[in-house]
Amino acid sequence: MSFIEVRNVTKTFKGVDVLKNVSMTIDEGTVLGILGRSGAGKSVLIQMLRGMKDYKPDQGQIIYNIAFCPDCIRVETPSQAGQKCSCGCEFQAMSVDFWNCDRILFAAIKRRISIMLQRTFALYEDDTVIDNVLKAIHDHDEEESISIAIDLLEMAQMTHRITHIARDLSGGEKQRVVLARQMAKEPMIFLADEPTGTLDPKTAELIHEALLDGVKNKGKTMIISSHWPEVMKKLSDQVIWLEKGEIIEQGNPTKIVKKFLQQVPLPEKGEVFKTGGPIIKMENVKKHYYSIERGVVKAVDGINLTVDESEIFGVVGLSGAGKTTLSRILYGLTEPSTGNIQVKLGETWIDMTQKGPYGRGRVKPYLGILHQEYSLYPHRNVLGNLTEAISLELPAEFAKMKAIYVLKAVGFDETYATTILNKYPDELSSGERHRVALAQVLIKEPKIIILDEPTGTMDPITRVQVTDSIIKARDELNQTFLIISHDMDFVLDVCDKAALMRGGKILKQGNPKTIIQDLTPTEKKKMLTKG
Known part of the structure; x- marks a missing residue:
């Protein structure tokens, strides 16, 4: 079922096109990988899908096909259309022009989108690990919230740090708590912008496994950018290759990654350098x-x-x-x-x-x-x-x-x-x-x-x-x-x-x-x- 439609999107910053006539469709429950060099437009596209200020398309549309409750203004994935909302009202199918809808609907959709950013640890530094996760959980009583938080921290393999203060954690540990926090929001869409770019291989592998177990295997829709070829092949159902703001290839992850890596040159190998004392x-x-x-x-x-x-x-x-x-x-x-x-x-x-x-x-x-x-x-x-x-x-x-x-x-x-x-x-x-x-x-x-x-x-x-x-x-x-x-x-x-x-x-x-x-x-x- 079509969930997100990007239609002929162009975005310009100070006269430079960072996205050029980008179009694609993302089905509900699939994982889209975004591959490309630094400056290709990956982060801009992710921020645009998130609804972040200053990222409104100059041309084109971002369409979200959603299920909408007109009574409590709750937003769900399109497959929920016709189902009952917790308030008793029935979800209605709706196509929303995200950047041109009314502010209330825009905010309702944005609340249902979680994001992990590169080099940014959005945590309460003076709170414990479990309190950071609990603050992201809503609509559950205290006992349920604690149980959910513990399950999420177990998924992120952070139960050994459960009572530690966030500022005392390493970068890799913080990123795993961020993942647990974002999952605690029960998002309908999960965005990840280079979530493991600065992590060591073992910690990165933990994050990738958690994304696999907590997002992909649970049928959630995810969009992830990464320069790790293994991530694209392991997590993605389809991949787009961005180059200078344009999609130049899209399709099977293994094939796209192989073509991308073919353009990577080998480092120059000179003679063995003789060091001093x-x-x-x-x-x-x-x-x-x-x-x-x-x-x-x-x-x-x-x-x-x-x-x-x-x-x-x-x-x-x-x-x-x-x-x-x-x-x-x-x-x-x-x-x-x-x-x-x-x-x-x-x-x-x-x-x-x-x-x-x-x-x-x-x-x-x-x-x-x-x-x-x-x-x-x-x-x-x-x-x-x-x-x-x-x-x-x-x-x-x-x-x-x-x-x-x-x-x-x-x-x-x-x-x-x-x-x-x-x-x-x-x-x-x-x-x-x-x-x-x-x-x-x-x-x-x-x-x-x-x-x-x-x-x-x-x-x-x-x-x-x-x-x-x-x-x-x-x-x-x-x-x-x-x-x-x-x-x-x-x-x-x-x-x-x-x-x-x-x-x-x-x-x-x-x-x-x-x-x-x-x-x-x-x-x-x-x-x-x-x-």
């Missing part, structure tokens, strides 16, 4: 803190780590392993509880635990960091974010040339890079903002670069371009990289060495292929072994 030394570094709910938390627990000059070193591990805390300690954003941290500057070793201009202040100008929760200056355009906003004072024409060069390095073609220089962050897609944030780090050419999930929102083609740019930067500028990543293919392609973290400790170090085999799901282990 040690440039970073961390000895017995610990970061312990106290949580009322969890007691003593050992975020980093006795780390010993050495990174050589010009080495690309990866740190992998499940969500909550302590990887981000480790990177923040190295940069000086988080004070270690104990331990010794040394960074070599020229021929001098600097104590990074010592504050002030004679301690880590001497090294800071030579360090760059891309945070997992990166942010750009919202009131500066892209050129401003890459120059004045980070105190990079350059002549106007040279600043523009350098900005275009570094934007090309992170996956933009030259024509588009020139176009976006005058755009502001809110005019870019999430993946484009991520790449600009990476460019913001690279443009200052720091000696040591710390990247926390640098490819989390990137499509496979952009990921290869970023891989090549990191290797090129290392080869040409003698830069050293410490990379925190859940992207196993990226770690294999770019890193010289890797370390596996678990429970705040480094369990082993060595060849990235060997390290990753201890982390990835069974199927990928077999694939890596065969490779």
Whole structure:
């Protein structure tokens, strides 16, 4: 039964078409996958289906075929037409032009749509896990609500954190609570925009299994965008391939994914790079803190780590392993509880635990960091974010040339890079903002670069371009990289060495292929072994 009809939709932002004459039909109970490069229009289409402000189509229509109760104004899926509503009235079949209907009907439909967004954890940070889920449950008494909440948290495999405060959770755990919250709303449509882009493979697999059990297998209608080919094949009934705002292919997930991946180039493989001597030394570094709910938390627990000059070193591990805390300690954003941290500057070793201009202040100008929760200056355009906003004072024409060069390095073609220089962050897609944030780090050419999930929102083609740019930067500028990543293919392609973290400790170090085999799901282990 036809549920959602997208008819000749076009959406323009500041003269640029981000969706161009898009048409498709989504049947009730099916899962539509949206595949495409960063900036292709995936998130715009999902936000439009959700009814988010500023995403009204400039041309075309979004039609929802629904069952509507005229008495209590409840909205249900079209198959419920003719059935009795809980108020006693009968549901009536209705076709609604979503963006041109009255406000009451618009709000009624919007309430029945749940959404999971990339890098956004919509939780009450000071509430417990179960309270976060309970606040999303309506029309049930207290006992029923608690039972439903527990079932949903069990589905999301979060019952072990049921009384923990949300702010104490790792990113992967937060995303699983978000899933439980959105399912608690009993939606008729579930939207997921890159829900596992920044998660480690095992946590991502938990989310995918929960989406399979809680949404797809229960016959709910879902629309999901992802750059993980496995997600498209595993969860989708049909796939559309968006390219520069247009649907260029649609149909069978396996066939569409295969054609999409055929255009992904292999990373450039140069000669084995000869690294220098040690440039970073961390000895017995610990970061312990106290949580009322969890007691003593050992975020980093006795780390010993050495990174050589010009080495690309990866740190992998499940969500909550302590990887981000480790990177923040190295940069000086988080004070270690104990331990010794040394960074070599020229021929001098600097104590990074010592504050002030004679301690880590001497090294800071030579360090760059891309945070997992990166942010750009919202009131500066892209050129401003890459120059004045980070105190990079350059002549106007040279600043523009350098900005275009570094934007090309992170996956933009030259024509588009020139176009976006005058755009502001809110005019870019999430993946484009991520790449600009990476460019913001690279443009200052720091000696040591710390990247926390640098490819989390990137499509496979952009990921290869970023891989090549990191290797090129290392080869040409003698830069050293410490990379925190859940992207196993990226770690294999770019890193010289890797370390596996678990429970705040480094369990082993060595060849990235060997390290990753201890982390990835069974199927990928077999694939890596065969490779």
